Amino acid sequence: MSIHKSSDLKRVTTHQLQELKNRGEKISMLTAYDFSMAGIIDAAGVDIILVGDSASNVMAGHETTLPITLDQMIYHASSVVRAVNRALVVVDIPFGSYQGNSSEALRSAIRIMKESGAHAVKVEGGAEIKESVLRILSAGVPVMGHLGLTPQSIYKFGTYTVRAKEDAEAEKLIEDAILLESCGCFAIVLEKIPAKLAKKVAETVNIPVIGIGAGQDVDGQVLVMHDMLGITHEFKPRFLRQYADLRTTILDAVGRYVHDVKAKDFPNSKESY
Template identity: 65%
Template sequence: MSTRTVAAPVVDVKRVTTQSLQEMKAAGIPIAMLTAYDYTTARILDRAGVDVLLVGDSASNVMAGHETTLPITLDHMIYHAQCVVRAVQRALVVVDLPFGSYQGNSKEALISAIRVMKEAGAHAVKLEGGEAVVPTVERIITAGIPVMGHLGLTPQSIYRFGTYKVRARDEQEAEQLRRDALLLQQAGCFALVLEKIPAVLAAEVTASLSIPTIGIGAGVHCDGQVLVTHDALGLTTDFNPRFVRRYARLDQVITDAVQAYIQDVRDRAFPSDEESY
């Protein structure tokens, strides 16, 4: 009932790489990152000029309807990443390693990361955690796979935290985060996501690192920002943390369009003679 869309070739597209992000930090150019889970959306975001596309385990929430990110599997993530990679001509594609695919041991983590790179054609992987995952990060990087870290609120640990509240408000946790950030940089991470931590702390950590930081609910002084695309475009509206800015209300646009279509069908106004063979 529909035709397959094919990405048109783009001439002289400069690929965003991990080195590009390093250069952007050095030049003071903020990095724009959004999530993507499918071919059509990824193609639009890539052509719009987004620097990094994150195939996030948030697909568990916005694509599959789960309450947390925990249920999504490595096979699911590889499928979503394959769809995104086929659409992209410019952006750096980073793929979350899902819960259970890297926490067991560094060998298991390496196998998971290799699958993501080989089967999906991704450019890098992302994993959550600080000091405890440093050996895992080092082992993955030794295999030539770029790793993005993730500190602060780490959704895969939600049942340990028991809440989605802001992390690292107290000095003990803030000091651990500072230490974790430096350890991840030393281990070879090319960038860090800082999620839902005080803006002052995020600014301090950003200034202390030579690698870029990407904030989500971490203030304006990170080297870049990331949002879940479904939140930013108003496709999901039941999730309303203060750090989400809705740049559109596509839920209403789609509702209006579908209702207009239904009415045209009911009225036999669609298809018209011009739309028929």
């Protein structure tokens, strides 16, 4: 199987992502949370690795992304950065570390950049977090926006259903995308919104738009690594394409290991000193 890389870039930068959009080449993005998996994903040619606050779900078993802390995000991000040679590493600033207080937002972003070595941060929201976005950008930290379904606001929405189906919410989403671009964000993630609206946003703003459950007419796609590799098995939304069934593979391998240990077949003489 051949590995498709956007180009022979030695290191993906925000500037090069903009060039990909300008020439119509799609951007690939996946999450990672640890050294081993990040190294594999990077070697496969992914353009952006997101150290997502989805670590709260897939790594720690929480129901939402809300419980994960800034210290925990820095730990995951540091592990990922040490493995990556090519991809741009973006880190979610976790819930409660940037909303409503631009000074705290700046402190959080600086801690992530200094302590993990990441290349950019991501925040959820539009006009309501404008001051935080501007404050972070004023320090020279690249910011990726996130609109549509914003998991940190799940208790406000009360559901993980598709967002911005109504005209008023769709209009606000477009306005927020324009605002984030005007503030200086280098890209925007659109999560779980109608494909037609996502297309309109991608055509309205000049910066790259990355979709998850937002159709094909955006500038790139992102999925949670555990979902697309089939490690998680209960979460199967329409937008997810599962590229492997690692849960079954791992279950089989561990089952055979347990059997061999119980049967006194492992280790054998060749596997002993």
